Amino acid sequence: xxxxxxxxxxxxxxxxxxxxxxxxxxxxxxxxxxxxxxxxxxxxxxxxxxxxxxxxxxxxxxxxxxxxxxxxxxxxxxxxxxxxxxxxxxxxxxxxxxxxxxxxxxxxxxxxxx
Amino acid sequence: xxxxxxxxxxxxxxxxxxxxxxxxxxxxxxxxxxxxxxxxxxxxxxxxxxxxxxxxxxxxxxxxxxxxxxxxxxxxxxxxxxxxxxxxxxxxxxxxxxxxxxxxxxxxxxxxxxxx
Numbered sequence: 001x002x003x004x005x006x007x008x009x010x011x012x013x014x015x016x017x018x019x020x021x022x023x024x025x026x027x028x029x030x031x032x033x034x035x036x037x038x039x040x041x042x043x044x045x046x047x048x049x050x051x052x053x054x055x056x057x058x059x060x061x062x063x064x065x066x067x068x069x070x071x072x073x074x075x076x077x078x079x080x081x082x083x084x085x086x087x088x089x090x091x092x093x094x095x096x097x098x099x100x101x102x103x104x105x106x107x108x109x110x111x112x113x114x
Numbered sequence: 115x116x117x118x119x120x121x122x123x124x125x126x127x128x129x130x131x132x133x134x135x136x137x138x139x140x141x142x143x144x145x146x147x148x149x150x151x152x153x154x155x156x157x158x159x160x161x162x163x164x165x166x167x168x169x170x171x172x173x174x175x176x177x178x179x180x181x182x183x184x185x186x187x188x189x190x191x192x193x194x195x196x197x198x199x200x201x202x203x204x205x206x207x208x209x210x211x212x213x214x215x216x217x218x219x220x221x222x223x224x225x226x227x228x229x230x
Contacts, residue, residue: 002158033217043205043220056217090159102149103218105159 003027006091006106014114018079021109025072025093031055032074033094033103034066038087049074050096081113116141116210120221127196127228135191135224137206143167147209148182148189149218154202162204165189196228 003026013019025032034046045058049068060066063081068074078085088110092103117140127133139148150162163173165182173180177194193200203225207218 002160042222045210045217045219048217058217088157092159102161102164104161105151107156107158110157 002104002106004091004093004104004106006089006109008109009107010110010112012112012114013081015081015083017081017113018077019081019111021076021078021089021091021111023074023076023091023093023106025074025091026104029093029095029104030072031094031096032068032072033092034060034074034076035090035092035105036087037090037108038084041087043090046076078111081111083113086111086113116143116146116208116219118206118208118219118221120204120206120224122224123222124225124227127226129198129228129230130195131228132192132194133196133226133228135193135204135206135226137189137191137221139187139189139206139208141187141208143209143211149207149209150180150189150191151205151207151220152202153205153223159205162191193226196226198228198230201226201228 005024007022030051033048036044046060047066048056052068063079066076088108090108092105094103119138146167148165152160179192181190203223205223206221210217210219
């Protein structure tokens with residue numbers, strides 16, 4: 001158990017809909033990362049937050065947004081969903097912002113868009 | 115830009131065989147970190163090892179060993195006497211400070227199948 005909690009574990013929805021994925025980082029970790037894993041794109045970095053502020057942005061679509069709340073949990077919002085958004089979405093956390101430590105990953109939220 | 119290449123898409127071995135998973139990376143940074151993660155069929159990503167660019171000493175942990183060679187930009191992972199429980203997708207990753215932050219750039223993964 002990594003200590004990172006993601007909900008929901010599975011989600012099935014239709015094209016055009018909007019969903020919210022939630023992540024609770026490990027106790028004490030200030031950084032939260034979102035990754036998308038799909039068959040054709042592999043593991044892609046989406047966005048990082050550190051203590052409530054956006055720290056780094058990757059290949060995140062404009063239809064997607066994220067935030068980190070004062071209690072350090074994070075939400076990834078996916079809107080106007082398309083079939084291609086079907087993927088496993090991982091949240092990870094780490095203590096700080098420098099890459100000296102590993103990222104601790106949650107079990108992922110599997111999104112299926114029909 | 116950072117890049118990680120895992121040329122082996124899938125490897126199949128028989129239990130007790132040794133197997134090496136290759137990882138080649140590209141970076142312009144002088145200080146960087148390399149990682150290996152395991153993704154078993156259950157789906158979660160499990161951290162295995164971190165290595166910084168200044169430490170080229172090989173590391174052994176039980177049946178796992180890692181060979182870091184800066185001269186060839188490689189960070190290979192060997193499993194000795196493989197077991198069925200080692201069946202998983204293994205990802206090599208590189209620290210990526212591009213645009214700030216602490217993200218990792220992952221390779222495409224190597225699917226390891228260990229059969230009886």
